[in-house]
Amino acid sequence: EAQVTQNPRYLITVTGKKLTVTCSQNMNHEYMSWYRQDPGLGLRQIYYSMNVEVTDKGDVPEGYKVSRKEKRNFPLILESPSPNQTSLYFCASKFPGPGEKLFFGSGTQLSVL
Amino acid sequence: AQRVTQPEKLLSVFKGAPVELKCNYSYSGSPELFWYVQYSRQRLQLLLRHISRESIKGFTADLNKGETSFHLKKPFAQEEDSAMYYCALSGTSYGKLTFGQGTILTVHP
Numbered sequence: 467e468a469q470v471t472q473n474p475r476y477l478i479t480v481t482g483k484k485l486t487v488t489c490s491q492n493m494n495h496e497y498m499s500w501y502r503q504d505p506g507l508g509l510r511q512i513y514y515s516m517n518v519e520v521t522d523k524g525d526v527p528e529g530y531k532v533s534r535k536e537k538r539n540f541p542l543i544l545e546s547p548s549p550n551q552t553s554l555y556f557c558a559s560k561f562p563g564p565g566e567k568l569f570f571g572s573g574t575q576l577s578v579l
Numbered sequence: 580a581q582r583v584t585q586p587e588k589l590l591s592v593f594k595g596a597p598v599e600l601k602c603n604y605s606y607s608g609s610p611e612l613f614w615y616v617q618y619s620r621q622r623l624q625l626l627l628r629h630i631s632r633e634s635i636k637g638f639t640a641d642l643n644k645g646e647t648s649f650h651l652k653k654p655f656a657q658e659e660d661s662a663m664y665y666c667a668l669s670g671t672s673y674g675k676l677t678f679g680q681g682t683i684l685t686v687h688p
Contacts, residue, residue, distance in 0.1 A: 511678075
């Protein structure tokens with residue numbers, strides 16, 4: 467089945483403890499991106515990648531890192547999480563070009579204590 | 580800079596009534612605009628895109644460049660339309676995708 471897979475679905479951690487949220491897609495999409503969803507703020511783009519080894523900042527990149535070493539994977543890294551990074555995170559992928567639709571993962575609910 | 584504004588956080592209508600979810604954008608070039616929907620316990624998914632000029636599940640949206648709007652409309656709302664709706668804009672780089680704050684639509688029986 468064509469899909470975007472995120473892991474874990476739920477994560478509780480403490481301030482400063484490095485963590486990685488994985489994202490994988492099996493549709494051979496060049497483009498992948500990360501979003502966070504917060505009440506009243508909607509979805510905000512963190513980082514995106516147009517292809518392997520090509521990444522760029524979205525609107526809220528502070529405190530996050532990404533890497534794109536393979537086409538199918540796009541992990542989100544929080545090197546020193548803080549409570550303001552408590553949020554619902556979504557990974558998405560698509561083919562490049564105008565009008566192409568995004569395929570979303572099921573989300574990762576992160577709580578930083 | 581690109582921006583998307585959905586002025587209504589919550590919208591309630593009765594079944595069979597018309598519904599309009601507002602979306603205004605700010606972008607200096609020619610934007611690509613989308614509506615995404617998230618039904619309860621489902622993933623975010625594309626509802627429609629302006630480039631296709633399509634009607635999906637009875638919904639339509641027209642890009643009005645003069646008013647910089649892309650409002651989503653349906654003449655007769657159904658209970659299964661209850662969901663969170665996001666308007667989104669992609670600029671010429673196609674990489675940066677900006678979403679609005681979202682509107683929760685509730686259709687009452």
